[in-house]
Amino acid sequence: MFDLDIWREIFQSINKNKTRAILTGFTVVFAIMLFTILFGIANGLENTFKKLFLRTADNAITLYTGTTSKPYRGLQIGRRIFLNNEDLDFIKSEFGSQIEYISGTLTRNYNLRNAKKKGDFTVMGVGPDYQYSEKAEIIDGRFINLKDYNNKDKILVIGRLVEDDLFERESAVSKYIDLEGVQYKVVGVFSDNGGDSQERMVYAPTTTIQKLYTGNKKLDRIVITYNPKLTVDQALVLVDKITLKLKNKYNIAPNDQRALRTGNRILTEKKRLDNISSSLGILIPIIGFGTLIAGILGISNIMIFIVKERTKEIGIRKALGASPKSIVLIILLESIVITTFTGYIGLLIGVGALQAIGSSLERYFITDPGVNLSIVFSATIVLIFAGTIAGFLPAKKASKIKPIIALRNG
């Protein structure tokens, strides 16, 4: 019985009752279109968040210090802890290959001037490795190198916007800048995709800042870029180990959260991304599921209506020898065929709409909205499933109609 004939029956029934099919189809088109657009927009939101948070090297760990908040080894609380240049070597010798780049930083605000202009800028003492941790891109000249660092040379690497401000149209490389009465030579200009504030930074060797302004070897922060081969979990273990070693070195209680802190981007960003994705991850299926349920209910209703409309036909078919099973089959298959076909139309409209939206919604944090193949595929399965569910109860009901009742209501 399950042969070409049954499909002929179904397509004839759909074809000859177009209004009915369009009515059902419209609900499905709408549900699936909504479903697709929602999914696409959710993907767009996720894309935006990924882009926002992955601007600086995503394998960077930052160490900060503060005052102790717990007594330890006979030492009182409230002790100020400082990291210094030796800690860089200490960490390197302890963790070796797990660490790719390491550099200490010192941040101060200074007034910078040259012959023509002046301005207040943030000057950051950094090591040669810092370029990689910050993902700063040299667009002219070079970055601070080891020789500058060891010789405590008076050189600067300035952000693109600093060059714009102080040198206007001219190239800054090899020109001099006055920093609190000391002449520094500009050796490079960088750009940074982290935004304007990053491109308004000025980098100098940490050692130079220490020698000329602070007079000691203390650091504000240590920025470490761990070996990218480490997994996130391994990296988190590494962060724990580094902090424990340093806490031991500085007599800080292991559970003291204030004296030594880690701002590690992987952890916070991963957490943030996870939070956003998981809230999206909860919200979107709920909305999507809701849309689908609404769609299924809609189709079910229409199928019930269709069965009512076809009552007499079903009665005739039964009088002519149709088994209940064959009645279920034609109603169900019709529902599935309509859902699947019109579902695809909905999907196409949805995808088309997403493409039309394209980049026009970037200011609402939606980047490259779209659905991938696996979603299209699962949507198809869901559709067939939905069509089956939506059609089943009405079909079952139809198969139970007594032919005599059906024929009397002629």
Next chain:
Amino acid sequence: MLEIKELHKSYPIGDSSLHVLKGINLSVKQGEMVAIMGSSGSGKSTLLNIIGMLDQADSGEYILDGLLIKNLTEKKAALYRNKFLGFIFQSFNLINYKNALENVALPLYYQGMKRKDRQELAMFHLEKVGLVDWAHHLPKELSGGQNQRVAIARALAANPKLLLADEPTGALDMNTSYEIMEFIQQLNDEGKTILMVTHEDDIAHMCKRIVRLRDGVIMEDSKIDQVRAKKNV
């Protein structure tokens, strides 16, 4: 062919029930042509529907072609209807989106016959009722008489042993009615057993036997001389 003993049927109406058939005894032999008559509401259609397995009796015995018809599953009933019975209704009951040929072929589809074969056979029966030229027309494009002839062709298509007709001429004018009766008589001449409900005396007299129902029982059952429809046209 058909043996009915002490058949009872009542319909529930609210809390009470309406006793429609109160012990029907009827026996019909192969090749008979029986008219069932009676006033409106006397239970003619009810009896015919039970015979047609479209409805079930409450009690009594019904044997069709040697087979005891009792507690049939829907599936079995469908199978028997398809194999033994052909229906002709007052309101034709054609499927409105199928053309004449497809309507006639439908019982053959449910017999599992191949598409080509059933179209051939359906065409053969349409020819018999003189509607070959109308084979590809929808019911709404045909007259009442033509539709009833399509319905007759459909009832014949599956080659049933028993033809059941509930007021087959009820919706037709006199000329057309006689035309239809001519077909039915012809079928009977060829050996088909026919049971027909009718209100009209002249139609009833075109059968070979009249059964009169009143108050749920058969009050009269007599053989008659058949009036041929042909000479009346």
